[in-house]
Amino acid sequence: MKVFINKRIPETGITMLEEAGLEVIIPENDDLSHEEWLEYCKNTDTILNVGANKFDQEFFEKCPNVKAIALFSVGFDHVDIKEATKRNIPVGNTPDVLSRATSDVAFLLMQSVSRRASFYFQKVKDGNWGNFDPLYELGQELYGKTLGIFGLGRIGFEMAQKCKKAFGMNIIYHNRNHNEEAEKELNAKYVSFDKLIEQSDVLSIHANFKPEKSDLFNASVFEKMKKNSIFINTARGGFHNQKDLYQALVSGQIWGAGLDVTNPEPIEDNDPILQLSNVCVLPHIGSATIEARNGMARLAAENIIAFSKGQKMPHIANPEVY
Ligand SMILES: NC(=O)C1=CN([C@@H]2O[C@H](COP(=O)(O)OP(=O)(O)OC[C@H]3O[C@@H](n4cnc5c(N)ncnc54)[C@H](O)[C@@H]3O)[C@@H](O)[C@H]2O)C=CC1
Numbered sequence: 001m002k003v004f005i006n007k008r009i010p011e012t013g014i015t016m017l018e019e020a021g022l023e024v025i026i027p028e029n030d031d032l033s034h035e036e037w038l039e040y041c042k043n044t045d046t047i048l049n050v051g052a053n054k055f056d057q058e059f060f061e062k063c064p065n066v067k068a069i070a071l072f073s074v075g076f077d078h079v080d081i082k083e084a085t086k087r088n089i090p091v092g093n094t095p096d097v098l099s100r101a102t103s104d105v106a107f108l109l110m111q112s113v114s115r116r117a118s119f120y121f122q123k124v125k126d127g128n129w130g131n132f133d134p135l136y137e138l139g140q141e142l143y144g145k146t147l148g149i150f151g152l153g154r155i156g157f158e159m160a161q162k163c164k165k166a167f168g169m170n171i172i173y174h175n176r177n178h179n180e181e182a183e184k185e186l187n188a189k190y191v192s193f194d195k196l197i198e199q200s201d202v203l204s205i206h207a208n209f210k211p212e213k214s215d216l217f218n219a220s221v222f223e224k225m226k227k228n229s230i231f232i233n234t235a236r237g238g239f240h241n242q243k244d245l246y247q248a249l250v251s252g253q254i255w256g257a258g259l260d261v262t263n264p265e266p267i268e269d270n271d272p273i274l275q276l277s278n279v280c281v282l283p284h285i286g287s288a289t290i291e292a293r294n295g296m297a298r299l300a301a302e303n304i305i306a307f308s309k310g311q312k313m314p315h316i317a318n319p320e321v322y
């Protein structure tokens with residue numbers, strides 16, 4: 001059985017696949033155009049996919065030989081799951097192993113924005129240390145403030161846990177269902193979407209993205225948020241309207257923003273949001289630790305190996321396929 005991997009992943013995953021007797025195909029030039037990527041996919045049985053290549057109607061029509069897809073990500077918003085299931089194609093993902101790393105980045109962004117760290121670092125790099133100024137670009141402390149989580153699943157829970165431990169923050173959340181563990185362990189309170197945006201001092205997005213939720217965080221939401229609030233998005237850029245976010249930040253409707261994901265992604269070089277002192281933007285590095293990436297490689301390989309043995313994928317985005 002052939003496994004096409006579009007970009008090199010940590011060696012652990014590749015070794016597991018090879019030891020299982022699978023033929024691994026990794027192109028030398030791993031910066032493939034869409035057409036080149038499709039060409040590889042057409043000629044393979046299973047795909048281990050790194051990145052946001054779209055598994056849409058075009059893909060499924062042009063690549064009828066593909067029998068299984070193992071994503072090198074927990075998010076699967078780039079896959080038409082209904083179509084994959086209809087065609088009996090299991091889609092694997094990589095939950096849990098990256099929750100700590102990704103929530104670390106949400107926490108880091110929150111702190112970076114609250115203390116204007118990236119702005120000050122840029123000043124130092126520009127040779128502009130500045131004099132001690134009692135009123136210049138002051139940060140705000142997070143102790144006892146309210147953290148609002150939109151989408152309290154695996155990553156949202158870890159973010160809430162860190163904020164509770166580090167700053168004694170009160171946790172409120174809005175989710176598809178109640179998270180009993182968070183309510184018990186963190187005293188997290190379930191609130192309506194409107195209450196979430198009105199009451200949060202830090203609003204952190206951790207839900208799985210669906211196209212119908214595009215621009216959910218837009219001007220009408222930012223208007224209702226507190227003036228001292230910080231908006232954090234490490235989930236998917238599609239959740240926020242970036243122009244509206246810029247306006248909310250410039251007009252002082254909200255206090256700051258930390259983004260690991262942008263809309264569009266990658267961010268445009270001339271996006272004015274990059275010029276703001278109350279913003280920190282990272283290039284989608286939530287899972288970019290050695291530990292998380294090794295874990296992702298292991299889970300993706302486990303998925304392909306299970307499939308090759310006629311077994312169920314152990315980490316599956318469309319369990320309904322079985
Ligand atoms: N920045 C990065 O590098 C990374 C980003 N992510 C993103 O984080 C997302 C979350 O990952 P996990 O915590 O593992 O997923 P999860 O499935 O454990 O948690 C997501 C939670 O969001 C809730 N949810 C989904 N849609 C909702 C809606 N419309 N309203 C209210 N709640 C909603 C779900 O009920 C679930 O509890 C991924 O789907 C991915 O997009 C994940 C890993 C790395």
Ligand SMILES: O=C(O)C(=O)CO
Nearest residue numbers: 072073074075098287
């Ligand atoms: O896993 C994901 O969903 C990511 O965004 C990158 O790790």
